[in-house]
Amino acid sequence: MSTHCERVIATMRREALRSKGPPSPGTSTLCSARPGSAAPGSATSSTRRPPLDHPDTLRLRSDLADCRSDDAEADTMIPVYQELIADYTRALGPDHPRTLDMRRSLLGCRAEAGDPAGAAEQCRELLRDYQRLMPPDHVEPLPVRATYAELLADSEDFAGSVTAYEDLMPVALRIVGPDHFGSLMIRGCLAEARARRDRASVDGLVAFAALFDDCLRVLGPGHHVTEATRAFRDALRQSGLALPSTTYNKLLDQYAKAERSGRAMPTAG
Numbered sequence: 001m002s003t004h005c006e007r008v009i010a011t012m013r014r015e016a017l018r019s020k021g022p023p024s025p026g027t028s029t030l031c032s033a034r035p036g037s038a039a040p041g042s043a044t045s046s047t048r049r050p051p052l053d054h055p056d057t058l059r060l061r062s063d064l065a066d067c068r069s070d071d072a073e074a075d076t077m078i079p080v081y082q083e084l085i086a087d088y089t090r091a092l093g094p095d096h097p098r099t100l101d102m103r104r105s106l107l108g109c110r111a112e113a114g115d116p117a118g119a120a121e122q123c124r125e126l127l128r129d130y131q132r133l134m135p136p137d138h139v140e141p142l143p144v145r146a147t148y149a150e151l152l153a154d155s156e157d158f159a160g161s162v163t164a165y166e167d168l169m170p171v172a173l174r175i176v177g178p179d180h181f182g183s184l185m186i187r188g189c190l191a192e193a194r195a196r197r198d199r200a201s202v203d204g205l206v207a208f209a210a211l212f213d214d215c216l217r218v219l220g221p222g223h224h225v226t227e228a229t230r231a232f233r234d235a236l237r238q239s240g241l242a243l244p245s246t247t248y249n250k251l252l253d254q255y256a257k258a259e260r261s262g263r264a265m266p267t268a269g
Contacts, residue, residue: 158197
């Protein structure tokens with residue numbers, strides 16, 4: 001149950017990894033060969049039905065869980081991901097990328113089920129594991145860092161969310177530049193977190209007015225990021241000294257879904 005912002009930052013991570021090219025022979029990475037995998041033609045790569053703990057079976061189960069999570073109630077998916085985490089840990093180890101992915105999926109379910117503070121604490125633990133496994137500022141943990149910042153905001157820890165987005169922003173700028181729509185989205189999330197932390201709707205309006213101009217220039221009208229930014233800017237205008245009940249991340253999700261489905265996106269006047 002990842003948010004649109006997290007999915008975009010995951011795409012930014014993949015773009016950065018592709019630009020680095022394949023690892024040199026003998027290089028050890030987080031995404032190295034999975035335990036239990038075998039070379040084609042070996043005895044374990046026959047046409048026999050794979051066991052329940054075979055990596056391919058686990059991947060099918062996790063892909064099915066991800067598909068179900070789009071429509072299922074969040075609390076019903078929590079035990080599904082807990083079971084997958086236990087099975088991945090037993091079969092592939094606690095530090096395998098897919099084990100870490102399942103832990104990230106569980107975070108989204110916990111937050112959507114009404115426990116963003118608990119999800120934020122678990123996300124902090126997941127980030128510590130990434131920091132232990134990866135060099136500083138590696139692109140692999142970027143989606144988790146975005147999730148952590150959003151969970152803090154959902155928990156109304158706006159000061160912590162601002163710090164997390166401020167840490168993430170320069171990494172995004174370094175990887176994809178200021179005009180990538182992922183960087184523009186992080187800018188908006190940071191501006192909203194600052195406005196909510198300071199209870200400063202006017203400052204938020206100024207930031208979103210500037211962000212909308214940049215989205216319009218770079219992405220054009222009709223892009224879901226442009227339209228979500230327009231909608232949140234207008235919500236700030238209409239809310240006066242208060243802050244909107246909706247969030248920028250929720251609007252990004254709504255507009256992205258409308259764009260993917262081909263439905264017309266609502267536009268503000």
